[in-house]
Amino acid sequence: MTSPLPAAVLWDMDGTLVDTxxxxxxxxxxxxxxxxxxxxxxxxxxxxxxxxxxxxxxxxxxxxxxxxxxxxxxxxxxxxxxxxxxGVPFRPGARELLRELREQGVPTALVTMSMSRMARVITELIDFDAFDLVIGGDDVTHAKPHPAPYLQACAALGVDPADTVAFEDSLTGTASAIAAGTVTVGIPHMVPLDGVGAHELWPTLDGRTVADVADVLARVRQEVDA
The missing domain is CATH 1.10.150.240 (Putative phosphatase; domain 2)
Structure with missing residues (x-):
C-alpha cells in the first residue's frame, strides 16, 4: 500500500537545497x-x-x-x-526530489534564515516553479532554532505541522523544525546531526523519491499513534 503524501514539504536552503x-x-x-x-x-x-x-x-x-x-x-x-x-550549487538529489514533489502536487515552502531577497534570487534561477512559499530570515520575528519560521510556513500554507516533512542540515534548523512539530529529516552536511532528535537522518537526498518522503511521514505517524 502506498503511503499518503505529506500535506507539504518544507525545505531549508543553505546546505540543504543548495551548497552555499x-x-x-x-x-x-x-x-x-x-x-x-x-x-x-x-x-x-x-x-x-x-x-x-x-x-x-x-x-x-x-x-x-x-x-x-x-x-x-x-x-x-x-x-x-x-x-x-x-551559478546555483544544488546539493545532490535536491533539485530532482523537489521537481518530483512538484510534479505530484505536493505543496513546498523554502524556510531559510538567509534574507528573502537572496532566497528569491535562488528560486528564480530554478528552471521550474519550485515553491509555493518563500520565508526568509527577515520575514520572521524569531530566527531558528525558534519554531516560528516553520510554524509561519505551515500557517501560510494552511497545513498542520504534523502532516508535513521538513528537510534540514544544521543543528539550529533541525531544532526549529522539530520544535514546530514537523516530521524532520536531517541531511548532515557541514556539521553532524546525531543525537539532535531528527526523526530520520539521510546521508544525502541523492536517489531519494517522493515515496521515501511519504514513508517517513507514515512511520512517524504510526509511532505517535502507538
Missing part, C-alpha cells in the same frame, strides 16, 4: 580580518544555520566594527555575487 555554506564562510573570513581579527574554519562551522542577525552579533564579538544590518547586507551581497558568478 562555503560561500558564507568565505565571506566571513575577510570581513573579520579587515578589522584585525582572526576567523577559523571552526568559527564558521559554529555559525551554520544561525539567523543572520545572530551571526552578525557573533562577528561583532570577533571585532567587526559595523552595525548588525550592515554586516547582514555585506554577507548577503557577497554570497549573491558568488551565486551570480558561479
Amino acid at each position: 555554506e562555503p560561500y558564507w564562510m568565505a565571506a566571513e573570513t575577510p570581513l573579520v580580518e579587515r578589522f584585525g581579527g582572526t576567523w577559523t574554519h571552526e568559527d564558521g562551522l559554529a555559525m551554520v544555520g544561525m539567523g543572520l542577525e545572530d551571526a552578525a552579533r557573533v562577528l561583532q564579538g570577533a571585532g567587526v566594527r559595523l552595525e548588525v544590518d550592515e554586516i547582514v547586507a555585506h554577507l548577503t551581497d557577497e554570497v549573491m555575487r558568488r551565486l551570480r558568478e558561479d
Whole structure:
C-alpha cells in the first residue's frame, strides 16, 4: 500500500537545497580580518544555520566594527555575487526530489534564515516553479532554532505541522523544525546531526523519491499513534 503524501514539504536552503555554506564562510573570513581579527574554519562551522542577525552579533564579538544590518547586507551581497558568478550549487538529489514533489502536487515552502531577497534570487534561477512559499530570515520575528519560521510556513500554507516533512542540515534548523512539530529529516552536511532528535537522518537526498518522503511521514505517524 502506498503511503499518503505529506500535506507539504518544507525545505531549508543553505546546505540543504543548495551548497552555499562555503560561500558564507568565505565571506566571513575577510570581513573579520579587515578589522584585525582572526576567523577559523571552526568559527564558521559554529555559525551554520544561525539567523543572520545572530551571526552578525557573533562577528561583532570577533571585532567587526559595523552595525548588525550592515554586516547582514555585506554577507548577503557577497554570497549573491558568488551565486551570480558561479551559478546555483544544488546539493545532490535536491533539485530532482523537489521537481518530483512538484510534479505530484505536493505543496513546498523554502524556510531559510538567509534574507528573502537572496532566497528569491535562488528560486528564480530554478528552471521550474519550485515553491509555493518563500520565508526568509527577515520575514520572521524569531530566527531558528525558534519554531516560528516553520510554524509561519505551515500557517501560510494552511497545513498542520504534523502532516508535513521538513528537510534540514544544521543543528539550529533541525531544532526549529522539530520544535514546530514537523516530521524532520536531517541531511548532515557541514556539521553532524546525531543525537539532535531528527526523526530520520539521510546521508544525502541523492536517489531519494517522493515515496521515501511519504514513508517517513507514515512511520512517524504510526509511532505517535502507538
